[in-house]
Amino acid sequence: MKFTRRDFLKTALSGTIASVLPLGGLRILKPGEVRAEIEKTNVRWGFLVDTYKCVGCGFCVKACKLENEVPYDAPVTRTWIERYVILKDGRVFADTPMGGRDGFVSLKVRETEIKPADIAKAFFVPKLCNQCEKPPCVQVCPVGATYQRADGVVLVDRSWCIGCGYCIMACPYGVRFFHPVYRTAEKCTFCIHRLVKGMKTACVQACPFGARQVGNLKDLNDPITKVILNERVAVLKDEYGTKPQVYYLGLDKNVR
Amino acid sequence: MEGYVHGLEWTTKELFTYPNEFIYWSIQIVMYPLMTGLVAGAFVLSSLYHVFGQKDLKDMAKFSLVFSFALLIAAPMPLLLHLQHPLRGTEVFFTPHFTSAISAFGIVFFTYSMIVASEIWFVYRKFFVEQALELKDKEGILNKIKGCIYRILTLGAYDISEEALKKDEKAIKILAGVGIPVACFLHGYAGFIFGSVKANALWMTPLMPVIFIMSAIVSGIALCMLTYILIMEWKKFRIKTSKKPWELTVEDVKGAELELIRKTSKYLVGFMIAAITLELLDLVFRGYTAVKSWDILRSVIYGKDFVNIFILQYGLGNLLPFVLLLLPKASIRRMVIALVLVLFGVFMMRWNVVIGGQAFSLTFSGYMHYHIPIIPHNIETFKEGLMGALVVGVMPFVLFWAFNKIVPSLKYK
Numbered sequence: 001m002k003f004t005r006r007d008f009l010k011t012a013l014s015g016t017i018a019s020v021l022p023l024g025g026l027r028i029l030k031p032g033e034v035r036a037e038i039e040k041t042n043v044r045w046g047f048l049v050d051t052y053k054c055v056g057c058g059f060c061v062k063a064c065k066l067e068n069e070v071p072y073d074a075p076v077t078r079t080w081i082e083r084y085v086i087l088k089d090g091r092v093f094a095d096t097p098m099g100g101r102d103g104f105v106s107l108k109v110r111e112t113e114i115k116p117a118d119i120a121k122a123f124f125v126p127k128l129c130n131q132c133e134k135p136p137c138v139q140v141c142p143v144g145a146t147y148q149r150a151d152g153v154v155l156v157d158r159s160w161c162i163g164c165g166y167c168i169m170a171c172p173y174g175v176r177f178f179h180p181v182y183r184t185a186e187k188c189t190f191c192i193h194r195l196v197k198g199m200k201t202a203c204v205q206a207c208p209f210g211a212r213q214v215g216n217l218k219d220l221n222d223p224i225t226k227v228i229l230n231e232r233v234a235v236l237k238d239e240y241g242t243k244p245q246v247y248y249l250g251l252d253k254n255v256r
Numbered sequence: 257m258e259g260y261v262h263g264l265e266w267t268t269k270e271l272f273t274y275p276n277e278f279i280y281w282s283i284q285i286v287m288y289p290l291m292t293g294l295v296a297g298a299f300v301l302s303s304l305y306h307v308f309g310q311k312d313l314k315d316m317a318k319f320s321l322v323f324s325f326a327l328l329i330a331a332p333m334p335l336l337l338h339l340q341h342p343l344r345g346t347e348v349f350f351t352p353h354f355t356s357a358i359s360a361f362g363i364v365f366f367t368y369s370m371i372v373a374s375e376i377w378f379v380y381r382k383f384f385v386e387q388a389l390e391l392k393d394k395e396g397i398l399n400k401i402k403g404c405i406y407r408i409l410t411l412g413a414y415d416i417s418e419e420a421l422k423k424d425e426k427a428i429k430i431l432a433g434v435g436i437p438v439a440c441f442l443h444g445y446a447g448f449i450f451g452s453v454k455a456n457a458l459w460m461t462p463l464m465p466v467i468f469i470m471s472a473i474v475s476g477i478a479l480c481m482l483t484y485i486l487i488m489e490w491k492k493f494r495i496k497t498s499k500k501p502w503e504l505t506v507e508d509v510k511g512a513e514l515e516l517i518r519k520t521s522k523y524l525v526g527f528m529i530a531a532i533t534l535e536l537l538d539l540v541f542r543g544y545t546a547v548k549s550w551d552i553l554r555s556v557i558y559g560k561d562f563v564n565i566f567i568l569q570y571g572l573g574n575l576l577p578f579v580l581l582l583l584p585k586a587s588i589r590r591m592v593i594a595l596v597l598v599l600f601g602v603f604m605m606r607w608n609v610v611i612g613g614q615a616f617s618l619t620f621s622g623y624m625h626y627h628i629p630i631i632p633h634n635i636e637t638f639k640e641g642l643m644g645a646l647v648v649g650v651m652p653f654v655l656f657w658a659f660n661k662i663v664p665s666l667k668y669k
Contacts, residue, residue, distance in 0.1 A: 005412075071258040080275050094621065099275040110271070127274075136454060142358035143347040162347055163340020165280040166358055172455035174274035174618045180259025183340040239548075240454055256272070256619035 032147070041150040045190050046217035047246040048224040048233070049126050053211035056081050056124035058103040063206030065101070067191060069181075076177040077101065078188040079128040079203055084254055085109055088120045092254050100124075125255050126212060128203070129154065129175045129188035130236065130244030137167035137176060137187075146185060152217075152245060153192050158184045172240045190214060217245065262340065265637060266627045273622035279614050282640040283628055284338035286610045287648045289446045289468060290475070290603055291331040294652075296439035297476005298324035299372065306375075306432035316484055318379065322665040323483070325372050326656035332365065334648045337639045357449045364445060368438050375431040377409075378424045380663050384409045385416050405662065443472040450609060457549030457620075458556075458613040463538050470531035475602035477524045481517060482595045485588060488513040510588075517591055521581050524598070532574055535605075552620045560623060561612050569608055573601015 064079045065072050081100030085093040093109040104124070107114050135154050138146050145160035146167055156167075161184035168176040168185060179186035191201035195214070199205070204212045215224035227233070227249070234251040235244045248255075263278025298320045304310045305317035336342050349366075352359035377384075384406050391403030444465040450456075451464025492506050539557070542550060557565060580594035611626050629641030638644055659665075 074259060074261050075264065076261055076276050092621075094272040094619070096272075096275055139355045140357065140453075141353055142356040142361070143344075143351050144353035145347075160344070160347065160351075161341065162344040164335075164338070164358065165340075166356065166449075168276075168280050169453050170455055172618060174277050177276035177278075178262040178280075178340055180261050183260075183262070256621060 032150070042218050043151040044217040044245070045131065045151050045153055045192075045195060046215060046224060046228070047128065047131070047190070048213045048215070048227055049246060049248045050211050050213075051123055051125050051248060051250040051252075053209045054081065054124040054126055055209060055211075056083055056100055056104040057208065058100045059206040059208060060126060060203035060212060061099050061101040063202040064188075067194075067202035068189070070186070071180045074180045075099070076180065076186075078175070078186070079126065082125045082127060082255070083109070083122070084125065084252065085114055085122040086120050086252075086254060087114070087118045089118070094254075094256065121252075123250075123252065125248070125251075126203075127173070127175070127236075128246060129190070130173055130242065130246045131190060133243030133245060134241065136170040136172070136240070136242055137185075140166045140170040142166065149192070153190050153195075154187065155189055155192065156185050156187060158182050161185050172237050172242065173244075260636065262636070266629055266640065268625045268627065269617075269622060270625070271617075271622035272619050273617035273624060274619060277617055277624060279611070279624055279626040281338070281610055281614060282626060283642070283645045284334040284640060284648065286603070286606045287334040287645055288331070288338075289443070289472075289610075290606050291327060291334065291648070291652075292443050292446050293468070293472030293475045293602065294479050295324055295327045295331055295368075295476075296443045296472050297479055298327055299435055299439045300473070300476060301480040303432040303436055306428050307436070316480070316487065318665040319483070319487065320480055321372070321376060321379065322659055322663055323652070323656050325369075325376060326659055327652045328365075328369060328372060329655055330648065330651040332361075333651055334645075335361075337644055337648065357445065357452055360445055364438070364442050368435070368442050371431055371435045371438060375428055375435065376663060377411075378428045378431070381410070381413065381424055382416050382421060383663070385414050388414075409662070440469055440472075444469045450613070455618065456613050457553055457616075459609070461538055463534055467531065467534045467538070470527055470534060471602050471605055473527045474524065474531055475599055477520060477527065478595045478598040478602075481520055481524070482592065482599070484520075485513065485517065485592060485595075489588075514586065514588060517588070518586055521586070521591065521594075525578065525581055528574065528578060528598070532570075549620060552616045556612060556615050556623070560615060561608060564604060564612070565608050569601055569604040573597055573604050577601065 058081060061077055061079055061081060064070070065077060068078055070076065070078055075098060077099035079099070080096050081104075082094055082096045083100070083104050087093070093112060093114065095109045097104075107116070131152050131154055133152070135148055138148050138154060142164060143160060143162055145157045145162070146154060147157070148154045158179075163178065163183055163185070165178070165185070168178070176185055176187045178184065191199075191203075194201060201212075201214050204214050213224045215222040217225050217228070219225055220229075224247075228247050231249060233247040233249055235247060236251075236255070238244065261278075263280050263282075266282065267278040269277070302317045302321040302324060305314055332345075336345050339345055348359060349362035352362055354360075388403060388406040388410050391399050391406060394400075394403065447465035447468030450459040450468075451461055453459045492510065495506055542553060577594040577597040580590055580597070583590075614624060614626070616623055629637035632638035632641055632643050
């Protein structure tokens with residue numbers, strides 16, 4: 001029998017399809033998924049910010065930059081503090097010079113000198129990654145370099161990130177940036193390397209006033225879980241449907 | 257300061273912005289949808305002959321097919337140049353994360369490349385075989401290399417009988433037909449990349465992919481009309497300077513040229529109307545519903561970007577060519593001006609979407625400006641500046657020149 005090239009191609013193609021199709025019905029689990037399936041974690045890290053307690057000292061930003069090796073003088077940062085000044089005439093001024101790293105020591109908001117007598121209210125709001133329940137940054141990563149752990153924390157694999165910036169665009173909170181040295185997407189990790197050792201995050205530890213707290217939202221006896229369940233708390237930009245897990249006490253409507 | 261803060265060099269901030277906000281997507285991301293749009297347009301033009309049998313486009317069909325392939329190979333270049341880790345770019349093909357719009361790029365791009373490459377192979381198969389046979393016994397190292405290339409390109413199929421060529425024709429027709437929707441998909445999905453970013457108030461609209469497809473067809477038709485005119489002008493020039501008496505006269509060519517351009521410009525105007533209607537619908541809808549983001553969007557659209565949007569894009573890029581195309585007694589010169597303006601308008605549309613979408617802060621109370629780096633002083637300002645954009649813009653022509661050495665698409669009898 002003559003076996004032509006056409007016959008060969010036909011047989012090869014149908015053979016390939018026949019062997020691949022049944023495999024399509026199976027799903028290959030990632031190592032993380034297998035682990036999560038086995039362990040069924042009972043940890044969900046969450047964060048509580050008490051804005052009444054924050055004085056804008058900037059210790060948290062300093063501590064974060066040092067702990068997580070984000071270049072100290074680069075204008076990018078994993079966590080930052082915003083200052084809001086609302087005048088009696090209703091005008092809102094807000095700023096975050098160097099992410100509030102050096103504290104707020106001037107009455108100037110950018111170029112405008114604010115007279116203390118004109119101020120109706122003023123406060124500070126610390127910001128960090130919301131470790132969303134439905135993180136848009138994870139959704140849009142084209143190579144799966146950013147992922148969500150079973151305990152809710154979203155991380156970036158520096159060895160796999162291609163640096164396309166799609167996740168930076170997708171985050172409604174502006175917490176992501178390119179690391180100046182590694183040139184990969186960078187974000188707050190809730191200091192997961194510390195949490196897994198039973199320590200607090202660097203910012204929580206550095207805060208002299210207890211404005212920042214981290215805890216396990218699945219543990220009903222955790223101090224922050226109690227506050228979130230019993231007090232009136234708010235989250236940032238819930239209209240995006242991301243289900244953020246950083247809760248705020250005393251959040252003002254002027255906060256962006 | 258240690259390291260390099262991406263975006264710091266070309267971004268200026270105004271009022272209240274988050275610390276990490278910069279113009280992360282710059283000129284290369286403007287170039288990317290522009291290029292894929294042109295790919296789609298060039299391919300559609302070649303299909304007009306192969307699928308719809310527009311005989312007058314026979315010479316154009318070969319040209320636009322090979323040019324479309326050159327554009328296609330150059331299309332991922334802006335994406336690659338914009339990556340912080342370009343060497344990891346292949347991960348998009350090997351470990352695609354399918355919830356991301358960008359991950360579809362590998363599949364769509366390769367499907368489309370295969371279609372165009374195989375169509376070119378069928379169109380040039382006879383030529384490959386002839387060249388391979390002709391160069392077989394010739395002396396000289398260059399002929400040996402060329403002969404070897406052509407022998408490989410035949411893929412061992414030396415049958416160029418009447419019957420075999422008929423089969424080729426059929427294959428070309430099918431490939432050209434399948435290619436049209438795939439080309440549109442390639443571009444529509446580029447629109448989806450932007451339209452699905454819910455964090456960006458300007459980008460997020462389901463109309464985005466449709467708007468992108470419409471303007472892609474507009475730019476594609478315009479570029480092809482322009483190249484068609486250039487080729488016809490070249491033809492006229494050849495007739496004039498030819499020592500041998502040509503079968504055609506200058507008047508014949510001129511008449512045919514103007515007739516075809518008139519016909520094609522009707523399609524162009526149609527697609528322009530569709531594109532502008534969709535864009536205006538989007539604008540009116542945003543203004544009417546006036547959700548939270550509208551205050552800042554309005555200040556960008558009617559304030560900061562007014563010249564870019566209303567003067568350069570709509571005025572110079574849409575309205576003026578619209579009038580030029582519709583005025584009676586069309587002339588080739590006027591058409592050329594109109595077509596160049598249309599292409600400029602599409603570029604401005606991409607610019608206003610990509611850069612305009614980053615012109616306001618996520619705080620809705622601050623702005624960012626992109627200062628395009630003109631003279632590069634490091635690799636970043638080269639890649640994300642004018643020079644990088646020019647390299648990307650020139651690339652298809654360089655590639656076309658190279659491809660044309662192997663598959664001559666501009667030879668006339």
